[in-house]
Amino acid sequence: MRTDSSALVLPPGVHRLWLGKRRLFFLALAAVTVLCFFALDLKFGDLIVPPAYLKNTKEFFSAAFSPALNYQDAAAAATSEHILTRAASGALTMIRVAAGALALALPTGLALAYLSSRSWWENSSLPKNRRILLTFVSSAARTLATFLRSVHELLWAILFLASLGLTELTGTIAIAIPFAGTFAKVFGEMFDEQDLSTANYLEEVGASPLAAFTAGIFPRAFPDLLSYTFYRFECALRSSAVIGFFGVESLGLYIRQSTENLYFNETWTYLYTLIALLVLFEIWNVRIRAHLLSVSGR
Amino acid sequence: MSHAPSASFAKRHGMTSSKDSAPAFALHEVTVDFQSTRALNNVSLEISSGEHVALIGPSGSGKTTLLRTLNGSQSLTSGEVYVNGQALTGLASKDLRNIRRSIGWIPQSLGLVPNLRVAQNLMLGSSGRASLWDLLRKLTFPSRADQLSALEHLDRVGVGEKLFERTSSLSGGQQQRVAIARTLFQNPTSILADEPVSAVDPARAVDLVKLLTELATENGVSLVMSIHNLELARRFFPRLIGLRSGKVIVDSRPDDLSQAEADSLFSLTKAEILSGE
Numbered sequence: 001m002r003t004d005s006s007a008l009v010l011p012p013g014v015h016r017l018w019l020g021k022r023r024l025f026f027l028a029l030a031a032v033t034v035l036c037f038f039a040l041d042l043k044f045g046d047l048i049v050p051p052a053y054l055k056n057t058k059e060f061f062s063a064a065f066s067p068a069l070n071y072q073d074a075a076a077a078a079t080s081e082h083i084l085t086r087a088a089s090g091a092l093t094m095i096r097v098a099a100g101a102l103a104l105a106l107p108t109g110l111a112l113a114y115l116s117s118r119s120w121w122e123n124s125s126l127p128k129n130r131r132i133l134l135t136f137v138s139s140a141a142r143t144l145a146t147f148l149r150s151v152h153e154l155l156w157a158i159l160f161l162a163s164l165g166l167t168e169l170t171g172t173i174a175i176a177i178p179f180a181g182t183f184a185k186v187f188g189e190m191f192d193e194q195d196l197s198t199a200n201y202l203e204e205v206g207a208s209p210l211a212a213f214t215a216g217i218f219p220r221a222f223p224d225l226l227s228y229t230f231y232r233f234e235c236a237l238r239s240s241a242v243i244g245f246f247g248v249e250s251l252g253l254y255i256r257q258s259t260e261n262l263y264f265n266e267t268w269t270y271l272y273t274l275i276a277l278l279v280l281f282e283i284w285n286v287r288i289r290a291h292l293l294s295v296s297g298r
Numbered sequence: 299m300s301h302a303p304s305a306s307f308a309k310r311h312g313m314t315s316s317k318d319s320a321p322a323f324a325l326h327e328v329t330v331d332f333q334s335t336r337a338l339n340n341v342s343l344e345i346s347s348g349e350h351v352a353l354i355g356p357s358g359s360g361k362t363t364l365l366r367t368l369n370g371s372q373s374l375t376s377g378e379v380y381v382n383g384q385a386l387t388g389l390a391s392k393d394l395r396n397i398r399r400s401i402g403w404i405p406q407s408l409g410l411v412p413n414l415r416v417a418q419n420l421m422l423g424s425s426g427r428a429s430l431w432d433l434l435r436k437l438t439f440p441s442r443a444d445q446l447s448a449l450e451h452l453d454r455v456g457v458g459e460k461l462f463e464r465t466s467s468l469s470g471g472q473q474q475r476v477a478i479a480r481t482l483f484q485n486p487t488s489i490l491a492d493e494p495v496s497a498v499d500p501a502r503a504v505d506l507v508k509l510l511t512e513l514a515t516e517n518g519v520s521l522v523m524s525i526h527n528l529e530l531a532r533r534f535f536p537r538l539i540g541l542r543s544g545k546v547i548v549d550s551r552p553d554d555l556s557q558a559e560a561d562s563l564f565s566l567t568k569a570e571i572l573s574g575e
């Protein structure tokens with residue numbers, strides 16, 4: 001049945017379907033981005049390398065085909081352990097620092113995530129004063145997490161370098177601090193994203209809100225948490241390589257020292273060790289995460 | 299040990315506690331409003347202990363809301379709910395939890411954790427009774443006794459062989475059985491079930507409803523179940539409560555339900571069809 005269209009009246013007011021406040025804001029943002037690019041005053045001519053540097057560059061890259069199996073410095077070759085042993089122990093230190101950082105950051109981040117997550121009590125039957133307390137606790141936990149991750153691990157490393165000296169321990173702590181903050185934020189969001197049906201069920205058969213959260217939300221989030229943890233271990237490995245550049249006795253440091261001495265073949269030995277380590281870890285990681293995703297049914 | 303006399307002690311000595319005489323559930327002039335809809339409208343009814351009741355009515359008539367008032371999950375606009383003679387309003391959350399422990403609940407969404415094993419989901423049924431620590435232990439290192447008990451209940455609902463399967467790998471009907479077993483594991487004195495057979499084919503639906511009512515009879519448990527299928531309700535339940543727009547319009551034995559009443563429960567008026575209800 002057709003209605004007589006002359007009887008229809010549009011609702012009053014102006015209806016711009018294509019240009020809302022939010023879209024205007026993003027358009028302005030895009031304009032600012034373009035302006036910033038020009039304000040940088042980039043000269044693409046700078047990308048052309050002057051011939052004097054070109055010699056080193058060529059040397060560096062041609063060394064890629066012949067990584068050193070012995071020290072290039074004869075004195076070092078006589079006195080030190082074998083270069084491959086050194087590379088392996090440097091890699092081991094990297095792993096140790098990354099694992100240590102995670103061992104510190106994971107429980108801290110998990111605890112902060114528990115405290116900052118809100119979905120489990122927001123709709124529960126808790127009394128009002130308890131809710132106010134929990135709102136306060138969760139805001140405090142979120143603030144602390146933001147504070148922890150606002151300073152990058154490299155900055156912490158430099159601060160420690162200046163104050164305590166950069167050792168394996170301080171390197172580990174430098175990584176652990178921002179990682180704990182990131183774990184807290186991401187885990188907290190993962191908790192809040194979970195389907196609440198089990199938690200609701202548990203409360204409806206008499207479980208406390210905390211029990212409902214622990215048994216109803218944590219197990220649901222677990223595959224995601226684990227998968228993200230493995231990803232972060234990979235990040236920690238990369239960070240520990242970079243922190244090595246600042247003086248923690250590991251692959252990063254060896255790479256820096258060999259390039260400074262222009263022993264490029266040695267550099268490539270260490271670089272290949274680093275790449276092999278990261279690639280192997282990545283392969284392992286991808287397989288674990290694929291398995292976890294299949295478990296969580298997504 | 300508590301100092302209150304046990305039920306059997308009370309009986310032997312001729313004492314009558316409120317528990318023995320009071321109905322399992324009683325609603326007194328209960329009204330529940332959501333923003334603009336009145337989901338329950340001045341509902342009063344009693345369900346005695348051990349009784350089996352089917353809730354019937356069209357979609358949106360208030361069946362789920364009514365079930366949720368029975369275990370105190372739904373806040374009321376007005377009225378009062380009594381469980382075993384105990385009024386629920388104003389109860390401290392600890393006391394409310396105590397009452398809920400003895401009421402089994404099979405929600406429409408089931409609320410199973412898909413990535414846990416079936417046995418672990420069964421353990422969740424006891425979450426009201428167990429301390430947090432106990433619950434974690436049951437989920438990670440359940441005792442032999444717990445595992446056996448889980449197996450027994452699963453076997454009773456016909457999916458014993460799935461004990462250690464991942465729950466997401468089960469079919470919809472099997473998951474509904476697991477939810478029933480989880481409620482048995484809770485060992486409740488009454489069971490509320492929200493359309494537990496909506497997701498299975500008609501033959502399975504008959505099996506499941508039969509199973510649930512048999513289990514309830516075996517254990518002397520009161521059963522309140524919402525169900526869309528009027529035939530099933532008539533066949534397996536001695537009492538039917540019909541809801542429409544939040545009002546109880548039928549409360550009778552299946553034989554006394556007239557065709558006119560049955561029609562009025564499910565046929566929509568023209569106004570309702572037009573308003574999209």
Ligand SMILES: Nc1ncnc2c1ncn2[C@@H]1O[C@H](COP(=O)(O)OP(=O)(O)OP(=O)(O)O)[C@@H](O)[C@H]1O
Nearest residue numbers: 332333335336337356357358359360361362363364
């Ligand atoms: N959380 C809510 N917020 C707003 N309205 C709600 C809410 N829950 C239920 N309602 C409304 O209350 C009325 C009764 O809903 P209820 O879920 O109890 O119906 P039902 O009989 O269980 O329906 P169905 O057979 O579709 O499950 C409906 O009109 C519904 O839209």
Ligand SMILES: [Mg+2]
Nearest residue numbers: 361362406492
């Ligand atoms: Mg419903």
